Amino acid sequence: MNRYFKTIRLFWSTAFASQLEYQLNFLIELLAMFGTLLGSIFILSLFFTGGRQLGDWTWESALVIQGVYTFLDGLTNALLRPNLTEIVNYVREGTLDYVLLKPIDSQFWLSVKKFSFAGLPEIILGLSIVFWSSIQTVSSFSIYSLSVFIISLLIGFVILYSVWFLIAASSIWFVKTWNATEVLRALLAAGRYPISAYPVILRFIFTLVLPVAFLTTFPAEAILGELKFNILFLGLILSSLFFIFSRLFWEFALKHYTSASS
Amino acid sequence: MRIFGLSFKLIKTLLTTQYAYMLEYRIEIALWALSGVLPFIMFSLWSQNDVGNSFGLTDIGLARYFLSAFLVRQFSVVWVVFSFEEDSLSGRLSPYLLQPLHPLFRYVASHLAEQATRLPFAIAIAITFFILNPSSFWLPSLPQLFLAYLSTHFAFTIAFLLQSLVAALCFWTEKSSALERLIFVPYLFLSGLLVPLSAFPSNVLKFAILTPFPYLINFPAKILSGMPVDIFNGFLAQILWISILIPSVNILWKLGVKRYTAMGA
Numbered sequence: 001m002n003r004y005f006k007t008i009r010l011f012w013s014t015a016f017a018s019q020l021e022y023q024l025n026f027l028i029e030l031l032a033m034f035g036t037l038l039g040s041i042f043i044l045s046l047f048f049t050g051g052r053q054l055g056d057w058t059w060e061s062a063l064v065i066q067g068v069y070t071f072l073d074g075l076t077n078a079l080l081r082p083n084l085t086e087i088v089n090y091v092r093e094g095t096l097d098y099v100l101l102k103p104i105d106s107q108f109w110l111s112v113k114k115f116s117f118a119g120l121p122e123i124i125l126g127l128s129i130v131f132w133s134s135i136q137t138v139s140s141f142s143i144y145s146l147s148v149f150i151i152s153l154l155i156g157f158v159i160l161y162s163v164w165f166l167i168a169a170s171s172i173w174f175v176k177t178w179n180a181t182e183v184l185r186a187l188l189a190a191g192r193y194p195i196s197a198y199p200v201i202l203r204f205i206f207t208l209v210l211p212v213a214f215l216t217t218f219p220a221e222a223i224l225g226e227l228k229f230n231i232l233f234l235g236l237i238l239s240s241l242f243f244i245f246s247r248l249f250w251e252f253a254l255k256h257y258t259s260a261s262s
Numbered sequence: 263m264r265i266f267g268l269s270f271k272l273i274k275t276l277l278t279t280q281y282a283y284m285l286e287y288r289i290e291i292a293l294w295a296l297s298g299v300l301p302f303i304m305f306s307l308w309s310q311n312d313v314g315n316s317f318g319l320t321d322i323g324l325a326r327y328f329l330s331a332f333l334v335r336q337f338s339v340v341w342v343v344f345s346f347e348e349d350s351l352s353g354r355l356s357p358y359l360l361q362p363l364h365p366l367f368r369y370v371a372s373h374l375a376e377q378a379t380r381l382p383f384a385i386a387i388a389i390t391f392f393i394l395n396p397s398s399f400w401l402p403s404l405p406q407l408f409l410a411y412l413s414t415h416f417a418f419t420i421a422f423l424l425q426s427l428v429a430a431l432c433f434w435t436e437k438s439s440a441l442e443r444l445i446f447v448p449y450l451f452l453s454g455l456l457v458p459l460s461a462f463p464s465n466v467l468k469f470a471i472l473t474p475f476p477y478l479i480n481f482p483a484k485i486l487s488g489m490p491v492d493i494f495n496g497f498l499a500q501i502l503w504i505s506i507l508i509p510s511v512n513i514l515w516k517l518g519v520k521r522y523t524a525m526g527a
Binding site for chain 2: 022024025028032035036039043047049050052054055174179180183185186187189193197199202
């Protein structure tokens with residue numbers, strides 16, 4: 001276990017050093033982040049014109065969802081995208097061979113090799129929005145609601161990671177899965193809005209098929225102290241299933257890996 | 263006969279080879295087509311929460327608008343900066359620059375070929391949409407269709423030129439695709455992909471129409487869906503943007519080629 005922490009530290013400190021070369025990139029990401037946030041809040045505000053609500057969510061509580069979304073988007077930009085979109089290159093160039101030969105778990109290696117520090121401001125900003133806008137509604141946080149919030153965020157992240165990894169792992173067969181991640185990104189954008197604002201069929205799909213609800217709506221309910229216990233329980237089961245499946249799928253995919261070039 | 267200084271034979275060869283190339287990637291292109299579902303997600307939110315009412319928009323009008331926005335986006339998507347960056351970093355650009363053909367035309371041809379490959383998938387998605395929302399079915403009149411077609415092509419031209427401007431920066435920096443984000447973010451919110459611009463508050467609208475973005479989705483989509491729209495001024499703005507962008511791309515490109523150092527090769 002210690003070995004894994006040490007590896008992560010080494011990976012991320014080299015990532016930091018190499019990214020210092022591209023400081024302009026960091027600035028661009030920062031600008032893009034503020035632009036995106038401003039735009040999303042503006043679009044959200046259109047739903048509230050004339051004093052209406054969005055699927056029985058008030059303006060402040062809908063902002064909590066935006067905050068959770070921003071936080072997860074930051075994690076995606078920092079960790080999931082840089083690592084998981086690389087897998088396809090390893091497969092195409094045959095360099096996955098070297099990864100598999102390393103005396104460390106290959107899924108672990110592929111998932112944490114890089115860390116893009118440009119995603120960090122988004123993570124911090126997302127959490128700040130969550131706390132700032134939820135304090136408007138609940139006035140104070142209990143230890144209980146905070147811990148439920150952290151657990152449900154973990155559930156959300158594990159599901160997000162597993163779905164990303166599943167798609168990335170399918171590049172063992174299809175070399176162009178970049179497009180599939182774009183489809184995923186488009187669908188995940190649905191998480192910017194509360195699940196109860198969608199028509200019934202979509203609510204069902206976004207809860208059980210592609211669990212967008214577990215990514216943003218439920219963590220937001222948790223910090224507002226409204227999350228039902230059975231949903232948390234369902235989330236724990238669902239996220240474990242997704243993670244186990246991603247693991248089994250990776251082992252299955254590796255059996256079909258035939259290496260390339262060399 | 264020559265178009266933009268290119269012989270007819272050259273254009274035909276470019277398009278047919280690129281089309282043959284694109285046909286190989288049908289599944290990928292189908293996935294790209296699917297990744298444009300955002301207008302449909304927005305439509306489900308608008309109709310479920312009855313938001314259109316506040317802006318004087320009916321459900322059927324919204325359904326048609328969002329489907330049109332989806333279709334316009336399908337045929338005005340641009341990715342030239344990503345291809346160009348790859349070609350530039352891997353050194354493939356060097357032989358292109360030696361040919362008596364401006365490299366940008368090659369990318370134009372591959373975009374047009376990709377749009378042709380996309381067509382059946384876009385139609386399939388539109389049919390699915392009509393099956394799910396039968397009341398929204400409509401067939402635009404021929405002049406409407408022609409104007410929408412024309413304005414979508416203009417929208418594609420503007421988007422292509424905007425991204426070429428960023429792509430030309432590849433001559434200065436290695437990672438110009440990162441700069442593309444700075445175009446994409448305002449495009450996403452100001453183009454009308456997420457909401458028809460008529461729902462914008464007037465001060466935001468005043469700002470938006472000064473940018474090229476509303477003419478990329480909102481204007482063609484309104485024509486196609488039969489919403490009231492100022493056709494004359496819309497086309498005027500599109501042509502104005504094109505005539506500003508063409509010389510800018512040309513100048514930046516010429517300056518850039520002088521600095522080209524043939525990376526990779």
